Amino acid sequence: MHAALGLVLVCSTYLQGADFALTGATVYPSPDARPISDAVIVIEGARIAAAGPRASVRIPKDIRILDCSGKYIVAGFWNSHVHIFTPSLLQARDGSSAALNAQLDAMFNRWGFSTVFDVASVLDNTLALRRRIESGGLRGPRILTAGEPVWTESPIYVREYLKANHIDIPIVATAEDAAARVRAHAQGGADGVKLFTGSVQGRGKVANMPLSLVRSAAGEAHRRHLPVFAHAQNSAGLELAIAGGVDILAHTVPDSAPWTAKDAARLKRAHMALIPTLTLFDFEGRKGGGSDRARERWIDKMAGDLRAFSEAGGEVLFGTDIGYTDHFDTALEFTLMSRAGMSFREILASLTTSPARRFGYSARSGRIARHMDADLVVLESDPAKDVTAFSRVTLTIRGGRIAYSN
C-alpha cells in the first residue's frame, strides 16, 4: 500500500509546509474516547482532514506519510500557567529568531504545548512575540495572555527581577483603578486578567486585595468575556477570590489549612477551575533550602488539596508556572498529579479538553477529529501505562506544522 503513496518517512523526520499523514500509531482522540490502534491522521493545511482506523480513512495520493508505528498520539497540550518573562523572551521585538526559537523549544515546543496561557508578563512584549509566531517567523505555541498583573502590592519575590529588567508594573489603589487597568488591557489585546488577591510581602506577611477591588476588576473582565485568574496565597486570598467572582486559581493555596471535601465542593459550586502547579512547590522548597522532609510535607499538602478538588469533580487545568521557574521538564508534574489520585484520562483532560472548553476553544482544540486544529503530540510510549509518558515527546505539531521533532 505504501508503494503507491510515495515517500514514507520515520515519525521524527523533520518536515515542513506540506500536507501529510501520520500512520500506524495508537491514537487517544479525547480523554473519554477509546484508543484507536493502527490509526491514520490526515493533516491538510492547519486542520485535521481525517482521523480514524486505517481501514476507514482514505489517504490522499502523493501526500507525505510519517510512519508513527509504535508511538501514541494525543491532542496538542495546553499549559494554562506560564510566563513570557524569561530574559530572552523579554526581547520579543529585537531578539534573534535563533535565540527566541531556542527558548520557545526549551520551554514549550519540546514538551508538547501547542497553546499556553501567559498569566502575567509585559503585555506589549508578549503580543510582539505572538505576532512573530503567528506570522511563521518563530516556532511556538498559540499564546493567550493576561499581560501585566493587577496587584495592590507586588509580591516580594519578583521585585528584584522587575527592577533589574526595568519593568514597572504600578499598583492599583482603588476599585476605579482596577477597572481602568482591566479596560486598558482588554483594549490592548489581553485575553485574560490576573489578580493577586494575596501577595507575599516576606516572612509570613501577605497583602490581601480589598474585596471591592477584586469585584471591580473581575466585573470589568467578565463584561468583556475575559477569564479571571487569581494568585490567592492564603485563606483570606482564597475567600476574596470566591467572593469576588474569580474563575481560575493559578495555584493551590500554600498558606491555607488542607482542603476538606467541603472546601472542594464549595470551589466547584463557584465554578472555579484549579491549576495545581505542584512542581512550583518543589522548586520553591528547594530554593528555600529546607530539609527534604519539610519539602515533601509541603508538596503533600498541595497534592492533598488537588486530590480533594479533583474528587469533588472540580475542573483541573494543567500548568507549571514556567517562565517564573526554570523547571521546564513536565515529568514531575505528571507524577505528582498521579500521586494526587488523578487518572491518565483526567490528566489528559487537564491538558486538552478542559482548558479548551474553559477558554472558549473547544470547537477547534482539545480533541483529535476532522476539522479540528492540527495540534498534535506524538509520544514515545503509552501514557495509559505511565503518565510520565506525557513528558516524552517525539513530535509536536502545531497548526499543521512541526514545532518540535526529537
Ligand SMILES: [Zn+2]
Ligand atoms: Zn506564575
